[in-house]
Amino acid sequence: MQKFILLFLIGACSLPALAQPKWKLIADEEQIRIYSSAVPESKIKAIKVDCVVDASLSQMVALLLDVEAGTHWVYKTKSCTLLKRVSPTDLYYHSEISLPWPLDNRDFVAHLVTRQDPVTKAVTIDGPVVAGMVPVKKNVVRVSDSKGRWVLTPAAGKVRIEYMLHTDPGGYLPAWAVNAFAAEGPMETFKSMKQHLKLPKYRNASLTFIAN
Template identity: 80%
Template sequence: MRKIILLLVTLSLYAPAMAQSKWKLIAEEDQIRIYSSAVPDSKIKAIKVDCIVDASVAEMTALILDVEAGTEWVYKTKSCKLVKKVSPTDLYYHSEISLPWPLDNRDFVAHLVARRDPATGVVTVDGPVVSGMVPEKRNVVRVMDSKGRWVLTPLAGKTKIEYMLHTDPGGYLPAWAVNAFAAEGPMETFKSMKQQLKLPKYRNASLTFIAN
């Protein structure tokens, strides 16, 4: 059961934003801090992750928008496919998360949009789940409720990351069990993310809407 919960709390790494005021620190490791907060009208808590990475905002944004590489660093991602590219900073993708038997895998379709504040240089990346676009598969539960946001703040060549998420994995799973292990999936994902950022394809990335 512990491993099952760990997989489910990683489901919406790209998903769209919520604001919480009473965050409680629940885990800290490798300069990665994870908080939880109650959400009105939901038994599942929201999660916030913050850390500082040795990469520019452009490099970090390039990693997030490289959705098909999600299988390399987002915990237990079975597949991650680009569905539609509206622009370099506006795209749709489909992802499936592997769960151990007897649970069904989960999948979702998300709409990723990145924006930069010209005054502060802060980049936000939202990715609400959307319906349709990809047919649902037998024995795979489609995630229909997922909210989260990346906020990337430039810090002298580094980037301060704040990531928030609240997701309902759908199907049967006790809310207390999801909340009990909510820190582990994001922690493993962010550790892998730091390693992924070292790859040559992200180093010195330049995005047209972001000033390096």
């Protein structure tokens, strides 16, 4: 098994289960550092990505909330569809992730909510997976257990990104295999993300609900 461990949820769910973990560095490339940590009562390890990008908060938030563009930069994303936009900072989307044969693809529905601290200007993006909205498809496993969070902190004209994720992909995927390839999906995603941020529609982004 190879290249099937990915960022199941780009900007997904809150993170109570990952309080005070002991992180171990497992990959460091192009100033993208990836850590893993054991999670109580789970065979699947949590992942943390830490990097700094040459971008504004508005650029980063514009990219992350442009969910349908996820097929261009989120590792192994087959489709990503906006289902409902409640407000500029509140939306629902559906995504399907491609896995190699004979494994079944995975999909999920997430509710993204963006908040900014008025004092520190740090932006947090959470998005719990939710049931319903999209019928379960034959031969596609619905992900129902995942916890993740983006924290974007302004730093001297740049943005420090801290992304944490713990997800159970469901179906048949051995925990040892998931953990063995845990760094690959996040690393490829963040490399692509850095390139995608250079597109004019993100580079020139200005959001009324984000103070840079």
